[in-house]
Amino acid sequence: MTAAQVAAHAGLSVATVSLVLNGKTDGRVSPANIERVRASVAELGYVVDQGASALARGRSDLVVLVAPDLSNPFFGSVIQGIEQELGPRFQLVLSVTESGVQPSASDVRRFAGLRPAGYLVDAPSDAFLDELGDDAPLVVLDAPELRTDVAAVNYDMRDAIDALAAHLASRGHRTLGYLDSITDTRTFQLRREQLTAAAERNGMTVSAPDAARSIIELGAAAAAFGAAWPEWRADGVTAVVCATDTHAYGVLEAARASGLSVPGDVAVTGFDDLPYSRVTAPPLTTVRLPGEPLGRAAARRLVAQIDGGADAGGHAAGPTVGPPPDLVATLIARGSTA
Amino acid sequence: MTAAQVAAHAGLSVATVSLVLNGKTDGRVSPANIERVRASVAELGYVVDQGASALARGRSDLVVLVAPDLSNPFFGSVIQGIEQELGPRFQLVLSVTESGVQPSASDVRRFAGLRPAGYLVDAPSDAFLDELGDDAPLVVLDAPELRTDVAAVNYDMRDAIDALAAHLASRGHRTLGYLDSITDTRTFQLRREQLTAAAERNGMTVSAPDAARSIIELGAAAAAFGAAWPEWRADGVTAVVCATDTHAYGVLEAARASGLSVPGDVAVTGFDDLPYSRVTAPPLTTVRLPGEPLGRAAARRLVAQIDGGADAGGHAAGPTVGPPPDLVATLIARGSTA
DNA sequence: CTGAAAGCGCTTACAG
DNA sequence: CTGAAAGCGCTTACAG
Numbered sequence: 267m268t269a270a271q272v273a274a275h276a277g278l279s280v281a282t283v284s285l286v287l288n289g290k291t292d293g294r295v296s297p298a299n300i301e302r303v304r305a306s307v308a309e310l311g312y313v314v315d316q317g318a319s320a321l322a323r324g325r326s327d328l329v330v331l332v333a334p335d336l337s338n339p340f341f342g343s344v345i346q347g348i349e350q351e352l353g354p355r356f357q358l359v360l361s362v363t364e365s366g367v368q369p370s371a372s373d374v375r376r377f378a379g380l381r382p383a384g385y386l387v388d389a390p391s392d393a394f395l396d397e398l399g400d401d402a403p404l405v406v407l408d409a410p411e412l413r414t415d416v417a418a419v420n421y422d423m424r425d426a427i428d429a430l431a432a433h434l435a436s437r438g439h440r441t442l443g444y445l446d447s448i449t450d451t452r453t454f455q456l457r458r459e460q461l462t463a464a465a466e467r468n469g470m471t472v473s474a475p476d477a478a479r480s481i482i483e484l485g486a487a488a489a490a491f492g493a494a495w496p497e498w499r500a501d502g503v504t505a506v507v508c509a510t511d512t513h514a515y516g517v518l519e520a521a522r523a524s525g526l527s528v529p530g531d532v533a534v535t536g537f538d539d540l541p542y543s544r545v546t547a548p549p550l551t552t553v554r555l556p557g558e559p560l561g562r563a564a565a566r567r568l569v570a571q572i573d574g575g576a577d578a579g580g581h582a583a584g585p586t587v588g589p590p591p592d593l594v595a596t597l598i599a600r601g602s603t604a
Numbered sequence: 605m606t607a608a609q610v611a612a613h614a615g616l617s618v619a620t621v622s623l624v625l626n627g628k629t630d631g632r633v634s635p636a637n638i639e640r641v642r643a644s645v646a647e648l649g650y651v652v653d654q655g656a657s658a659l660a661r662g663r664s665d666l667v668v669l670v671a672p673d674l675s676n677p678f679f680g681s682v683i684q685g686i687e688q689e690l691g692p693r694f695q696l697v698l699s700v701t702e703s704g705v706q707p708s709a710s711d712v713r714r715f716a717g718l719r720p721a722g723y724l725v726d727a728p729s730d731a732f733l734d735e736l737g738d739d740a741p742l743v744v745l746d747a748p749e750l751r752t753d754v755a756a757v758n759y760d761m762r763d764a765i766d767a768l769a770a771h772l773a774s775r776g777h778r779t780l781g782y783l784d785s786i787t788d789t790r791t792f793q794l795r796r797e798q799l800t801a802a803a804e805r806n807g808m809t810v811s812a813p814d815a816a817r818s819i820i821e822l823g824a825a826a827a828a829f830g831a832a833w834p835e836w837r838a839d840g841v842t843a844v845v846c847a848t849d850t851h852a853y854g855v856l857e858a859a860r861a862s863g864l865s866v867p868g869d870v871a872v873t874g875f876d877d878l879p880y881s882r883v884t885a886p887p888l889t890t891v892r893l894p895g896e897p898l899g900r901a902a903a904r905r906l907v908a909q910i911d912g913g914a915d916a917g918g919h920a921a922g923p924t925v926g927p928p929p930d931l932v933a934t935l936i937a938r939g940s941t942a
Numbered sequence: 943c944t945g946a947a948a949g950c951g952c953t954t955a956c957a958g
Numbered sequence: 959c960t961g962a963a964a965g966c967g968c969t970t971a972c973a974g
Contacts, residue, residue: 269951269952270951281954290954314952317950319951323953
């Protein structure tokens with residue numbers, strides 16, 4: 267089934283069929299013919315060949331999502347938000363890499379061949395963005411303080427982290443451990459830095475901040491905590507702040523395995539507020555990072571960039587268009603710090 | 605950057621460039637020219653335009669994954685398995701729908717326009733497969749007892765469900781509740797049917813089997829349990845078997861909210877064995893359904909079908925190629941039924 | 943072994 | 959408002 271067949275069926279030209287299907291009918295196609303094309307399309311069940319369309323236009327309707335770590339269930343809700351906003355016009359192509367590994371240059375190349383309408387990239391490194399180049403519109407997610415020439419949608423975690431530190435201080439904690447992600451991206455650096463600063467403001471210290479890190483996986487986090495705990499305990503650590511909820515789950519598991527009570531022997535907190543954090547033993551105190559709004563905001567910004575050209579996005583954006591406000595993170599206090 | 609530019613750079617024709625890039629050089633391109641093309645491709649950073657390639661071949665390298673419920677974190681590992689097996693040759697396109705909703709005919713249409721290399725469809729209905737038609741190679745995941753003309757990768761849950769029933773009977777349970785998924789697909793019907801049958805063999809009954817169901821979401825499951833519990837309790841239910849771990853988490857939350865102790869007042873079990881089930885309060889007894897192997901097996905089978913033509917897959921498969929053995933589910937007993 | 947050329951199915955100036 | 963035609967960048971018989 268091709269546009270030529272539709273045209274023949276409707277008694278019109280392929281040009282007219284194409285104009286109707288692309289909504290470029292204003293002053294170019296008569297109402298009667300618009301209707302005729304629509305009827306033929308419906309009757310024949312015609313669908314535009316995306317490859318041919320992309321070839322002719324120089325752009326496809328594919329949006330590439332580069333996520334370093336789909337195993338982090340946080341992405342489930344981000345993706346839902348993206349799909350909601352993208353709607354039927356664009357198709358999401360997934361680039362998943364190993365846990366926490368940044369995609370390589372050759373990964374990037376493959377996607378360029380798709381002539382994507384745009385890229386959505388979670389927590390990229392500067393190097394990765396350099397490789398991606400100016401190929402297509404781009405919005406980055408959760409990449410705070412990245413180069414200013416790229417549109418970004420971020421979280422404002424400062425108040426929530428302050429609240430977390432105050433919360434822990436009020437519970438009598440004086441020395442904290444920090445279980446970091448192994449991914450070396452700015453969002454994780456910021457979480458640690460802001461926590462460290464907030465801890466100091468609240469009369470607490472963070473013990474050996476670089477000691478413990480793991481990929482975003484429960485078992486790996488449990489092992490990392492197990493390795494760090496002897497030193498932390500010697501240092502007087504009574505609370506462990508984790509870079510993600512998944513890390514915190516690992517700590518919960520390791521703590522139980524070694525007979526530590528939470529929060530009695532050690533308090534535990536995370537970042538994300540995955541749904542599971544309501545049912546862990548004990549329920550997890552965490553900084554909520556709403557995933558779906560992040561996905562929606564990023565997708566909305568990308569579509570604006572695709573439709574509006576350069577000045578709708580971050581690329582050489584004039585002063586007329588400011589960045590969207592960051593999404594506000596909030597502290598959710600539960601039993602793991604009770 | 606086009607094949608023509610590569611050809612010019614290498615002093616050869618675009619035909620030769622294409623043959624080299626598609627590995628069709630046997631007896632068609634001299635070793636020296638193969639090398640020359642490779643060098644030019646590398647030097648110029650050339651990537652084949654996928655749209656043009658798909659147009660010329662009539663097929664793209666896109667594999668469409670239709671998953672009714674990406675919010676189920678079970679899919680994270682399935683997707684990882686798929687990506688592992690698909691490798692760099694194919695790109696995964698995501699079709700996500702609302703929780704538990706089957707994709708519509710118009711969703712299907714859109715994908716046909718991509719001229720996909722194949723489809724991977726999780727737990728489809730017969731109606732959906734009819735709409736999909738014979739468009740491209742197809743493998744379905746977790747769709748037991750579906751029409752036999754389609755290649756499927758399934759779980760063998762029978763022994764695990766028997767073990768689950770025996771486990772519950774040995775703990776003294778006599779009446780079970782069943783919290784079902786709202787998705788009306790065969791895999792969920794089977795879970796309930798097999799559990800019901802196994803319960804009877806072990807001297808137990810399942811109370812009001814159709815009473816309780818929800819989408820695969822913690823809060824919805826908690827509400828469904830809350831609604832069903834009064835009747836179940838009156839019926840003497842002491843254990844609730846859930847269609848997924850996520851449903852079980854909802855029961856755990858609802859139970860805590862209403863002051864029920866688990867497993868003291870009510871035992872709870874799930875299906876999936878998500879990593880979180882190790883850290884819930886209490887840890888969850890569940891039937892483990894390994895997601896990554898499911899994704900890998902399905903992708904492997906799809907690639908075989910794409911490469912081998914009709915007789916490598918389920919389409920009109922001769923007796924020479926049997927279906928792969930089902931992936932075996934196993935019972936994981938934990939504290940929620942202790 | 944090599945290259946000229948047809949053809950894949952669109953989109954978009956362009957002429958009318 | 960309408961249609962003929964060029965052109966997008968590949969792949970693949972085909973002739974040599």
